Amino acid sequence: MTSVPLTAGLGVRRGVVLVLAVAGSITVSNIYFPQPLLEAVARGMRVSEATAGLVATAGQVGYALGISLLVPLADGRNLRRLTTVLLALTAGALLAGALAPSLAVLTIATAAASTTTVLPQIILPAAATMAGSAGRGRVVASVGIGLTLGSTLSRTLSGAVADLSGSWRASYVLAAVLTAALIFVLPRHMPTADDRVRVSYRKLLASMPGLLHTHRELRLSAFLGAATYAVFAAFWATLPFHLAHPPFDKGAGWAGLFGLLSLPAAILSYSAGKLSDAFGTTRVNALAVAGLGLALAVFATLGTTSVVALVVGANLLVYGTSCAQIANQARIFRLDEAVRARLNTLYMLFAFSGGAVGSLVGVRLYNAGGWTWTVLGCAAFLTAAGARLALHSRATRP
Numbered sequence: 513m514t515s516v517p518l519t520a521g522l523g524v525r526r527g528v529v530l531v532l533a534v535a536g537s538i539t540v541s542n543i544y545f546p547q548p549l550l551e552a553v554a555r556g557m558r559v560s561e562a563t564a565g566l567v568a569t570a571g572q573v574g575y576a577l578g579i580s581l582l583v584p585l586a587d588g589r590n591l592r593r594l595t596t597v598l599l600a601l602t603a604g605a606l607l608a609g610a611l612a613p614s615l616a617v618l619t620i621a622t623a624a625a626s627t628t629t630v631l632p633q634i635i636l637p638a639a640a641t642m643a644g645s646a647g648r649g650r651v652v653a654s655v656g657i658g659l660t661l662g663s664t665l666s667r668t669l670s671g672a673v674a675d676l677s678g679s680w681r682a683s684y685v686l687a688a689v690l691t692a693a694l695i696f697v698l699p700r701h702m703p704t705a706d707d708r709v710r711v712s713y714r715k716l717l718a719s720m721p722g723l724l725h726t727h728r729e730l731r732l733s734a735f736l737g738a739a740t741y742a743v744f745a746a747f748w749a750t751l752p753f754h755l756a757h758p759p760f761d762k763g764a765g766w767a768g769l770f771g772l773l774s775l776p777a778a779i780l781s782y783s784a785g786k787l788s789d790a791f792g793t794t795r796v797n798a799l800a801v802a803g804l805g806l807a808l809a810v811f812a813t814l815g816t817t818s819v820v821a822l823v824v825g826a827n828l829l830v831y832g833t834s835c836a837q838i839a840n841q842a843r844i845f846r847l848d849e850a851v852r853a854r855l856n857t858l859y860m861l862f863a864f865s866g867g868a869v870g871s872l873v874g875v876r877l878y879n880a881g882g883w884t885w886t887v888l889g890c891a892a893f894l895t896a897a898g899a900r901l902a903l904h905s906r907a908t909r910p
Contacts, residue, residue: 533657535701539599540629540662542602542687545666546568547748550568551753565753568748568749571622572871580857583630583634584716587850598629606688633860636652637856641852653783656837660781664775665771671767671769672765675763736900737840739894740837740894744829745866745868746873747886750877753875753878754878755767770823773823774827777831777834780831785838793843794904796839798901801832801894801897804828804836807826807829815883840859
């Protein structure tokens with residue numbers, strides 16, 4: 513079995529980074545692939561679109577719960593054993609979702625799968641530690657691009673599988689198979705942790721509020737992550753409904769296709785790692801806010817009638833969100849190495865709580881006032897992010 517020491521400063525082999533990026537891509541996709549299926553779920557289970565939207569919200573809430581309760585274990589447990597257990601639990605929950613007889617069972621199964629599919633947030637701090645300080649931004653970006661590709665392409669794959677098979681359940685089965693397959697690959701590439709002091713689970717959790725109080729950079733990243741991810745989640749949660757209605761009248765396959773069509777932005781966002789190393793994370797955050805602002809402008813002006821405009825806006829949205837994520841995590845990974853998993857726990861807890869709020873608010877606004885209301889809600893989230901970043905820039909200006 514390959515040994516990958518958890519030692520800062522020695523760098524990390526490209527092959528290991530590739531494995532971590534692919535594993536992160538597959539596991540993070542378990543949160544996003546249900547989103548293009550919502551309209552098909554609503555039809556198949558004969559519930560309203562707003563009710564079916566609870567599946568997407570459950571995924572975001574479950575992920576936030578898993579991050580808060582499970583990711584801290586990475587600071588004090590054997591990562592290989594933890595990885596195996598989480599993969600097995602996730603595959604089982606996804607299979608339960610595929611067999612769900614009702615929306616309530618599907619919602620619970622999706623929440624359970626999202627709770628245990630938190631490996632991306634265990635992989636990232638481990639990779640950052642192995643990379644050393646000089647190339648940390650680039651390694652975080654490399655693994656981060658895998659997460660971005662997983663979050664975008666999973667929608668394309670699940671939508672296509674649903675259309676070809678005639679059932680949204682097939683997408684859950686495929687996700688379960690891919691997750692189970694990782695059990696035979698990922699654990700052997702995770703870093704060893706034999707030299708780390710074992711910390712009790714209770715102490716791990718109890719230490720986190722103090723970390724949030726101590727680190728101003730963590731509070732900044734957490735706020736920016738929550739606000740920008742709320743915009744991202746609101747768009748993807750409402751897109752299937754927007755496309756299903758006139759003038760588009762498109763099905764789940766089209767909603768999923770947007771993941772593939774936004775692939776250029778996902779790939780381009782890799783540059784955010786180098787930019788963070790060269791120019792600092794605050795400037796990359798500003799670039800992210802600008803990208804998201806352009807996306808909303810496109811959605812507001814042309815997004816009600818033009819598929820092309822939606823595609824352009826989706827690319828700007830993916831690029832802005834990915835840049836924000838990379839900058840935010842590069843910022844916190846420069847803090848205390850011994851508590852990186854817990855720092856990432858706190859950051860992602862805020863980010864995905866923001867995503868859960870964004871999904872819920874986005875769907876509610878869409879049902880109340882259509883696409884325009886959804887875009888206005890996203891603009892409110894983004895305004896909060898821009899204001900917070902401006903205050904930080906003023907406070908740190910020489």
